[in-house]
Amino acid sequence: MNSSLFRRVLLLCGLLLPLGLVAAQDKTDSLEAYLGYPLGSWHLRHDQINGYLKQLAANSDRVSLESTGFSHEHREQLTAVITSPTNQARLAQILANRSRVKQGTAEQDLLIIWLAYSIHGDEASGAHAALxxxxxxxxxxxxxxQELLTQAVVLITPTQNPDGFDRFSTWANGNAGLNPxxxxxxxxxxxxxxxxxYNHFLADLNRDWLFLRQPETRGRIALFHKWQPxxxxxxHEMGHNQSYFFQPGVPERTHPLTSKRNQELTDKLANFHRRALDGRKQPYFSRQSFDDxxxxxxxxYPDINGAVGMLFEQASxxxxxxxxxxxxxxxxxxxxNHLTTSVSSLQGALALKAELLDYQRAFYRGKRNLGRSGKLLSTRGDGAARDDLATLLRQHQVQYSYLRQDIREDKKVFRAMDSLFVPDEQPxxxxxxxxxxQRTEFADATFYDVSAWDLASAYNLAVENDFRPEWEQLSELPLLPPRFEPSDAxxxxxxxxxxxxxxxxxxKLQARGVRVRVASKPFTQxxxxxxxxxxxxxxxxxxxxPGFEAGEIQALTQQLAHQFGLPLEQSLSAQAMVGADLGSDDFYPLTPIKPLLVSGRGSEPTEVGELWQYLDTRIGIPTPLVDSDRLEKVSLENYSHLLLADGDYMHLDEDVGRKLANFVNAGGVIIAQKGALIWLKKRNLLRTDVREDRFFLQQFSTAELSWEDRESFKARQAIGGAILEWQLDPLHPLSWGLGSASLPVxxxxxxxxxxxxDPFVEAAHYRDPPLRNGFLAxxxxxxFGGTTTMVAEPRGKGAVVALADNLMFRNVWLGAERVYANALFFLPVALGN
Structure with missing residues (x-):
């Protein structure tokens, strides 16, 4: 079908974008000419988006490009920087001025507007509208x-999720016919x-702005703070049976830390969208859904960083x-529709320029200097977690200091190797x-996402609030592990x-054939x-x-300790002052592992992705992903561990259940969480009873409730995301190395x-009461209070590990992820099977 006939088909079907919306007086660099077809005829690929941006930048003195790095699959993320030629010529000066915003000394003359699209790869209309x-x-x-570009710099990021975007466009184009x-x-x-x-590792990138676990997010955050919009x-896009949404959302569901002025400006901007969409006769809604x-x-994220953020959702x-x-x-x-509200956003921002500039100026007023008191944070012996936390704070431009020396405070020791000081007063x-x-009381119990997320829980930090250090106790540089001096003795x-x-x-040691043992009990040397x-x-x-030359193991271990920033110690004797000698049976021999991660039908993609990313990037173990429908055909004898993320696996029949039972009896370990436990119980792979939602919903009474109460009642019955506390058995193999007897999850x-x-299978239970942070009815x-949360059931030569919660939440829950390492490396041998 030739292009003109294709255009007629699209027009007849009502699919072709009205030309008036994209009309430009200069027909050079036409988007349709570049693509070879009208925009929207086919779903764009990421390389087409980048190619057109590069062509615009090459041919227009209004456009330059900024790279924010690469995705996991090495797709470059480009942002178009569009402003007047005069402003383009002085971008370095403009950026130098923007770098002083947080100090309260920037000249607030130019308006900085950032339009970002398609962070979810299958919400594709935004990227098309962006071009x-x-x-x-x-x-x-x-x-x-002309007036806008004189008074503003407009940043346009067409797609914030290149890998997911191309996965979707390939699917959509591959299943589309010429007759829609x-x-x-x-x-x-x-x-x-x-x-x-999702992105490559199946992360929802629009939940990562605080946690910064993905490279796409880290690039965006750097762009945000560079330009300070x-x-x-x-x-975004939403369900196809809806219309169009823009903020403000439900007023009662705005975070208390967000100012009323922020929401007032959001509503003023919304008036421009209302008029624009009314002009298109496009139905919309606001205030009745979503939250801030x-x-x-x-x-x-912009709302807590001196900007105004606005969400747009189009039926998909x-x-x-x-x-x-x-x-x-x-x-x-x-x-x-997205192009319409993009234009109304620009026009609204231009009309409200003075108010937006004043808002940001007031937000940072008086925050230039650092305070003397703040939070003293310890990662409980984990230097790598301290460095991870420091990197996260630095990327958010939160100022902090390392400790120059150990500090003792209220009978707690904050060691220089695992602690940070963060002043409360700062930009x-x-x-x-x-x-x-941290909060447990809310005006409205409805949450679009989680109700709590504090980093103290995610990293399982020891925290001393309102601490006032002496400046000589602090350092700008981290204290490195002591220099290792190998001894021939x-x-x-x-x-x-x-x-x-x-x-x-x-x-790494096991991959090189080095035999490693693990202490099952405390000891003193x-x-x-x-x-x-x-x-x-x-x-x-x-x-x-056997098999190693003298000094070879020492050199290899020392090299790995340096690579991973680990303090390495040597023992000059196998004798222990207290506890087990090094040659005793209390040190269990470990064997190399080869895990299999179940994916595909029934499994929850984000939780599969979290486990995959942990195994692949944190531990560095090649991990096959095997779709659940293929489990019956896979030879499990080749694997040591099988991981089941949350999901609905009821499509797996008795034959698969028997196969997994044989796998465990022969020495394999199943590590499963949340919904996967229901299937394990049904197939008699788990002895511990699983309590599903119907058990807990019986706790709620509907007495004296009316029709008006139905929405709030449903909200109370949901657990969108609350932080609860586990109490650990500190000597259980699944608790080794966690650094404390409690664990926020x-x-x-x-x-x-x-x-x-069986009293010996429980490894943890909920504290009573269990709530630490967020909303829980x-x-x-x-x-939940006092009930079991984690068990390790021996079975034959193997074991089944059952977790009531996801301890890997969004790959930022570093305080709990070691449970998975314990289950992988220490079981089943540490259970004494």
Whole structure:
């Protein structure tokens, strides 16, 4: 079909974007000419987006490009910087001025507007609208555009998730015909697992703005703080049976740290969208859905950083066209709506320029200097976690200091190797308060995402608030591990398992054939003239092993300790002052592992991705992903561990259950969490009873409730994300190296475990009451309090590990992720099977 006939088909189907929306007086660099077809005829690929941006930048003196790095699959993320030629010529000066915003000394003259699109890869209309807008701003001679570019710098990021975007475009284009199919059941609208929403490691990038676990996010955060925008617009898609949404959201669901002035400006900007969409006769809604609560999203992170963030949601065609309750919704219609509100955002910001500039100026006023008091934070012996936390704070431009020496405070010791000091008074004090926010009471119990996220829980920090250090106790540079001086008299090396990178070092040692043992009990050795206590989980590397030359193991271990920043100690004798000697049976021999991670049908993509990213990037173990439908055909004898993320696995039949039972009986270990436990119990792979939502919902009474109470009642019954506290059995193998007897976890599913009849399988239970931070209905608090959360059931030569919660939450829960390393490296041998 030739292009003109294709255009006629699209027009007849109502799919072609009205030309008036993208009209530009200069026809050079036409987007349609570049693509070879009208915008929206096919779903764009990321390389096409970057190619067109580069062409615009090469041919227009209004456009330059900024790279924010590469995705996991090495796709470059480009942002178009569009402003007048005069402003383009002085960008270095403009950026130098923007760098002083947080100090309160910047000249607030230019308006900085950032329009960001398609952070979810299958919400594709935003990226298409972004290219149409970039063309218009680069070429239009309309007076409002000229005025805008004189007074503002516009940043346009068409796609914030290149890998997911291309995964979706390949699916949508591969299942689209020349005659568009609007049937909701059409394959084009039903993506295969995992879908295009997520990035390479299946992370939801719009939940990562605070945690910075993904390279795409780290690039965006760097761009944000480099330009310090006044307005950030975040363009999404929602269910196809909805219309169009823009903020403000539900007023009662705005985070208390967000100012009323911020919400007033949001509503003033919304008036421009209302008029623009009314002009298109496009239905919309506002205030009745979504929220401004969790600061880890693209529309809320700006609100705690001196800007105004706005969320836009367009009904999605998930292809070319799809039937909906409002009639057919098309990609072209979605592009047109997002382009309309992109323009209204620019025009509204220009009209409200003085107010936006004043808002940011007031936000940072008086925050230039650092205070003398603040938070003293310890990662409980984990130097790698301290460095991870320091990197996260630095990327958010939160100021902190290392300790020059150990500090003793209120009978607690904060060691220089694992602690930071963060002053409460500083330019980023508002964001700092959000990062460590703790609250359990809320005006509205409805949450679009989690109700709590504080870093003290994520890293399981020991915290001393309102601490006033002496300046000589602080340092700008971290204290490095003591220099390791190898001794010819050494008989063994010792690695502290509390170190987050110890698992990666262990995996490397085993890959090189080095035999490693693990301490099952505490012991004390004489080190450098003093007694040194070691906890269970300490790794023992004997220096004389078959197949290695003298000094070879020592050199290799020393190299790995340097690579992973691990303090390495040597023992000059196998004798222990207290506890087990190094040659005793209390040091278990470890064997190399080869895990299998179940993916595909039934499994929850984000939790599969969290486990995958942990195994691949944190530990460095090649991990096969095997779709659940193929488990019956896979030879499990080749694997040591099988991991089941949350999900619904009821499609797996008895044959698969018997196969997994044989795997465990032969010495394999199953590590499963949340919904996967229901299937394990059904197939008699788990002896401990699993309590599903119907058990807990019985705790709620509907007495004296009316129809008006139904929404708030449903909200109370949901657990969108609250931080609960586990009490650990500190000597259980699954608790080794965790550094404390309690463990904060994120709970976001109504599911629990009953107490086991075997007292030796329980490794942890909920504190009573369990709530640490966030919203949890009192009915759940009573039902969960004191109940089992983690078991390790021996079975034959192997074991089944059951976790009531996801301890890997968004790959930022570093305080708890070591449980997985313990289950991988120490089981089943540490259970005595």
């Amino acid at each position: 149409a807008l970039a063309q218009q701003l680069a070429q239009s001679r309309e007076q409002w555009v 199919v609007s049937d909701e059941e059409h394959r084009e609208h039903m993506q295969a697992w995992p879908g295009g929403r 006044h307005l950030v617009c975040d363009f 609560f969790f600061y880890g999203k693209g529309s809320t 065609a998930r292809g070319q066209i799809q039937d909906s309750n409002f009639g057919p919704v098309s990609l072209q219609q979605a592009i047109g 980023q004090s508002a964001l700092l308060a959000a990062l460590f926010d 050494a008989v063994a090396l010792l690695l502290d398992w509390r170190q987050g990178n110890a698992a990666a070092a262990l995996a 004489r080190q450098s003239g003093r007694n040194r206590e070691y906890g269970p989980g300490t790794l023992l590397i004997l220096l004389q092993q 994120m709970k976001n599913q109504v599911l629990g475990l009953a107490d086991s009849s 009192p009915e759940y608090g009573r039902a």
